[in-house]
Amino acid sequence: MGRERSDASRNRAKILDAAAGIVALHGVQGLSMAEVAAAAGVGVGTLYRRFGDRSGLAYALIDERERAFQSAFIEGPPPLGPGAEPALRIRAFLHALTDRTMAQLDLLLMAETSGTFARFGGAYDAYHAHLTMLVGRLRPELDAACVADALLAPLAAPLLAYRVRECGVGIERVRSALDALLDGILA
Amino acid sequence: MGRERSDASRNRAKILDAAAGIVALHGVQGLSMAEVAAAAGVGVGTLYRRFGDRSGLAYALIDERERAFQSAFIEGPPPLGPGAEPALRIRAFLHALTDRTMAQLDLLLMAETSGTFARFGGAYDAYHAHLTMLVGRLRPELDAACVADALLAPLAAPLLAYRVRECGVGIERVRSALDALLDGILA
DNA sequence: CCTTTAAGTGGAATGCATTCCGCTTCAGAC
DNA sequence: GTCTGAAGCGGAATGCATTCCACTTAAAGG
Numbered sequence: 001m002g003r004e005r006s007d008a009s010r011n012r013a014k015i016l017d018a019a020a021g022i023v024a025l026h027g028v029q030g031l032s033m034a035e036v037a038a039a040a041g042v043g044v045g046t047l048y049r050r051f052g053d054r055s056g057l058a059y060a061l062i063d064e065r066e067r068a069f070q071s072a073f074i075e076g077p078p079p080l081g082p083g084a085e086p087a088l089r090i091r092a093f094l095h096a097l098t099d100r101t102m103a104q105l106d107l108l109l110m111a112e113t114s115g116t117f118a119r120f121g122g123a124y125d126a127y128h129a130h131l132t133m134l135v136g137r138l139r140p141e142l143d144a145a146c147v148a149d150a151l152l153a154p155l156a157a158p159l160l161a162y163r164v165r166e167c168g169v170g171i172e173r174v175r176s177a178l179d180a181l182l183d184g185i186l187a
Numbered sequence: 188m189g190r191e192r193s194d195a196s197r198n199r200a201k202i203l204d205a206a207a208g209i210v211a212l213h214g215v216q217g218l219s220m221a222e223v224a225a226a227a228g229v230g231v232g233t234l235y236r237r238f239g240d241r242s243g244l245a246y247a248l249i250d251e252r253e254r255a256f257q258s259a260f261i262e263g264p265p266p267l268g269p270g271a272e273p274a275l276r277i278r279a280f281l282h283a284l285t286d287r288t289m290a291q292l293d294l295l296l297m298a299e300t301s302g303t304f305a306r307f308g309g310a311y312d313a314y315h316a317h318l319t320m321l322v323g324r325l326r327p328e329l330d331a332a333c334v335a336d337a338l339l340a341p342l343a344a345p346l347l348a349y350r351v352r353e354c355g356v357g358i359e360r361v362r363s364a365l366d367a368l369l370d371g372i373l374a
Numbered sequence: 375c376c377t378t379t380a381a382g383t384g385g386a387a388t389g390c391a392t393t394c395c396g397c398t399t400c401a402g403a404c
Numbered sequence: 405g406t407c408t409g410a411a412g413c414g415g416a417a418t419g420c421a422t423t424c425c426a427c428t429t430a431a432a433g434g
Binding site: 002037044049093 | 412
Binding site: 176183 | 299300329330332334335336337338340341343345346350356360361363364365367368370371372374
């Protein structure tokens with residue numbers, strides 16, 4: 001686990017820049033590995049060495065965009081950050097996560113289209129750990145880790161994309177339903 | 188929407204048989220479109236005409252296997268079928284769905300590996316409609332459709348696969364967490 | 375029986391993610 | 405400065421899902 005070589009991190013930056021540019025220009029659909037490699041001026045092999053696969057690249061792009069969100073609930077001001085009651089923080093966190101999921105919907109969909117389960121690395125684990133902590137503090141008798149999964153699951157990108165885009169369900173309805181579940185748990 | 192031609196339905200059967208045989212022999216990973224076509228003695232084009240894509244084929248295989256389950260909650264004996272209290276039926280349904288999801292986990296994972304949202308056709312809609320009906324009957328003041336989505340989401344194949352296979356979480360813990368959520372809703 | 379035609383068919387062609395491997399470059403040791 | 409080996413690199417090769425389209429065939433009407 002040594003440090004990353006200088007040319008390697010330079011390439012990582014070039015690739016992420018190129019990918020972000022392509023997404024801005026052609027949307028997520030235009031993001032083919034060959035095209036990103038060409039735009040970044042590297043070989044496709046380099047892309048795979050850095051990011052593992054297409055979905056890894058998508059996650060890297062998402063991560064870049066949501067550093068702010070991640071620190072908001074870890075160390076930001078209440079009600080998202082520390083200082084508020086757990087029940088309040090849970091609700092604020094799930095609402096905020098709903099918004100960022102909708103904001104990154106296309107990238108998230110691309111990321112989840114992958115045979116591997118790598119999708120649950122990185123960001124998901126961070127959200128899960130955070131929610132587990134809050135639930136455990138509020139209701140110590142529950143299996144906080146599993147309850148956290150169950151509360152996070154309704155915000156999965158494919159489900160939201162289907163309901164909101166295909167069925168025309170408003171995101172506020174999704175939020176309300178989650179709130180109804182929370183009312184039962186947080187009581 | 189006329190009737191299906193006789194050669195077409197014969198081929199559908201040949202393909203499903205061949206696919207089931209390959210799954211039994213080499214597992215879901217060995218299920219490539221070319222291989223299925225060869226084993227069934229048809230061209231790949233036929234496969235696509237019948238099932239749309241790889242994930243459509245997976246759903247067709249799943250459907251074949253769970254006709255029994257589908258009729259059990261629609262017309263079978265209580266507590267799964269009609270006759271029991273909605274609260275009881277909801278719990279029984281979600282428990283049964285948990286079991287069948289675990290039983291079909293590999294096929295479901297294969298089915299959900301697809302860029303399209305076709306995954307939510309067929310079986311998912313049937314489960315969703317059923318649960319929506321039960322929730323609406325029990326708690327008319329709630330947005331039953333959205334609550335149903337939220338209760339179904341924790342049973343998504345990728346999440347269960349990750350927790351159970353990668354993290355070693357027992358399925359009974361998943362069930363208990365869902366029950367905890369239900370306690371809040373069904374009360 | 376013919377005719378007609380829409381549905382169905384096979385398999386070559388395409389496009390894209392992913393893998394492979396011989397070559398190059400970095401960076402620490404001497 | 406140079407040696408060395410591990411890390412990184414490029415891009416051709418591979419494998420597989422999916423598309424395309426010229427060719428068959430079921431089956432309904434006359």
